[in-house]
Structures are given as C-alpha cells and as structure tokens.
Amino acid sequence: MYRLDGLVLEAYTGAMQGRPSKRESILDAASRVVESQGAAHLTIDAVAAEAAVSKGGVLYHFPSKQALLEGMLERVLAAAEQDIQASGSPYGGVHAHALAFTKPLSRSDESAALAILAASAEDPQLLDSARTFIRDSIDALRGSDHFADALMVLVALEGQRIMDALGLLPLNTKERKLLTATLLQRAEEASR
C-alpha cells in the first residue's frame, strides 16, 4: 500500500494478492481500449465491452468516468513509485528516478498516461495526484549541491516519457541507448 499525500494507492493490492478484483480487470480493460482505439475512444461503453461487463457493471465500480480515470492515474503513479523503490540505485534521488524512468513504460501504463493526459483537458484537477508526485520528487532534490542538474535530468526524463507516449521522439535503438546512458550519467553526477 503506497501513500501519496494522503491518497491511499491500492492499485496493486489486487494483483499482489493474486486475486485480481473486478475493479482491477476493468482498469485493465480501460488501458486496452486506449491502446487499441486511442484515448478519445475511452468510453464507458467501450470499457464495458472490453471487460465483458455491462455498462451498469462498470458504473457500479466506478460511479463516473472521472472516477475511472482517477483509478487509472493511481495505478500509473503507484507503478512509478514502485519502479523507483525497486530501482536498486545506490544513490537514490534523481538517479533512482532515472533508473526507473529510463526503462520504458509498459504499454498499458503508457496508454493510461495518454488517457489521463487527454482527460485533464476536461478536468485539470485530475492531474492533482501527479502534481503531488512531481512536487515530492523535486522537493527531494532541494538542498542538493547539484540541484540544477538534477532538475534538468528530471525534466528531461519526464519529457522523454511524454514525447514517447505521444510518438514525438523518433530515435533509433542506438540513439535511444545513447540518450538513456547520458541521462543516467548526468543523474549519477548530480547524485553524488
């Protein structure tokens, strides 16, 4: 169970217990819908069809579309938090962040991120927990001797993620590795 500014993230508990709840399977379906049809076609109808549940069934677990999107965001953030914790960085800080964020997102997390990005147009508050996540990351950097460089790396990591999700970063494998190596290098320099 991850805590994020008072918001309890239970996103993974279902999967962790090997007992994927219906709630979880609906979130999975939602990601698959975005993956196959694009964020704009993330409708309650489409999710219901994909999850092999009726519309009413979906709305029982997520009383509104916004609730569904919040559920998706929770998961993405919990996964990010998880990845950072499990990064095994000897430095922590941006370096852990960099280790976690230079591994590509799972397709479903990327899809969810796109959906949330799109939905934030309708309700900017939807991004609040993401704001908290990033604010905490930056807070952890303050006071460092290399704050500016760490910040640059952080912004670059997020930039890479968003651009990738949007298909805006045309790099071949070699170039991608080079970018990753550079980010990790800079992160390490800024962390020691």
Add this chain to the structure above:
Amino acid sequence: MYRLDGLVLEAYTGAMQGRPSKRESILDAASRVVESQGAAHLTIDAVAAEAAVSKGGVLYHFPSKQALLEGMLERVLAAAEQDIQASGSPYGGVHAHALAFTKPLSRSDESAALAILAASAEDPQLLDSARTFIRDSIDALRGSDHFADALMVLVALEGQRIMDALGLLPLNTKERKLLTATLLQRAEEASR
C-alpha cells in the same frame, strides 16, 4: 511563409501584413477560449461566441473542428520556428532552440498547445506536423560531436514546456532561472 515538410504555414501572414483576417481573429478567439475555459470547452459554439461570429461563420473558415485545430497547430509551430530564427544564437543548433524555448510561451500559444495535446487523443495524425518539426530538429543535431547531450537538452526543453503547460512544474522564480541557465549552459557546451 514557412515551409514544414510540404505544409505551407501561413499562420502569420495576416498579422504580418497588419491586416488580421477573420481567419486569424477566429484562431485568436479559439486560444482565448482555451485560456479561459480549458481545452475541453473548445467548441465551435464557444469560439463563435468569443469571436463574435456565428457558428456558420466559423465553419466557413474552418470546415471542421479538426481544421480549426490544425490551424492552431500551424501557428504554434510557426511561432516556434520564428523564435528559433530570431534567437540570435551565435551557435545555432540546440543553442538557438534553447534560447527560443527557455523564453516562456505566450499565454495564447500555451493554450493552443494544450488544445492540440488534448485533441490529439481524438486524432493522433493531428500531431504530424509537430512530429516533422521535432524530427527536423533532431536531424539537425545528428553528426554533432555532442549529439547525446544536445538530445538531452532538447528533450528537457520540450519536457519543461509540456510540464509547464500542464501545470506540473512547481518551481519558484529563482529555481526556474537556475534551470534555464543550466539548459542554456549545456546547450552551449553541446553546440561548440
């Protein structure tokens, strides 16, 4: 007149001639709508009201909502191109890019960017000209001795822009200046 992969960008011609066409004023109105009401409320109705034109009037100049969004994107890209050209960088390359991109976007350009980001969920092809823009920017970096660093700066610049537009980068004035200075410094190092 800016060329971008065969796409003729006439976004600024109206303003340049000091004869703002109705087309231009509709685009202005669209940005204002996003600014005041959010990207989700960018509807033909709202734009018509803001531009003091009827719905039919808007649809005469932009036969579909997609056409309107394309018009907005053209403008943002033309402005970016313009800013880079006018940056006065002695190095060119990422440094010019950095000089241009570390100056904050105008509110209306930022609004347009948000609208396009949101709309890309409906039609990913909408981002095609942005893809071309970024691809060209990266192409210009290839062959440089400092390709990796230049790329990192580019990604960081885009990251900063997108995060700022989404309200995801909580920095005070001092920190923002520090980040800007670092990006410019790295850009310069990667450019000489």
Add this chain to the structure above:
DNA sequence: GTCTATATCAAGATAGAC
C-alpha cells in the same frame, strides 16, 4: 461570407429489475 435552424449522434448517467 455570414446567418439561423435543424438533423444527427455519441456518451454519461440514472432507475430499477433480477
């Protein structure tokens, strides 16, 4: 070129049966 009126439709949400 600009307007009004209207057709059409997709989608979120509610109510209540089972």
Add this chain to the structure above:
DNA sequence: GTCTATCTTGATATAGAC
C-alpha cells in the same frame, strides 16, 4: 453486484436563406 432500458445533454455538421 450485475443487468437492461431510458433519459438527457452537448456538440458537430448540414442546408439553405439573406
């Protein structure tokens, strides 16, 4: 908890007058 059926709204786009 899950289903079907229905209500309601908001938005794009068309048609045709002026």
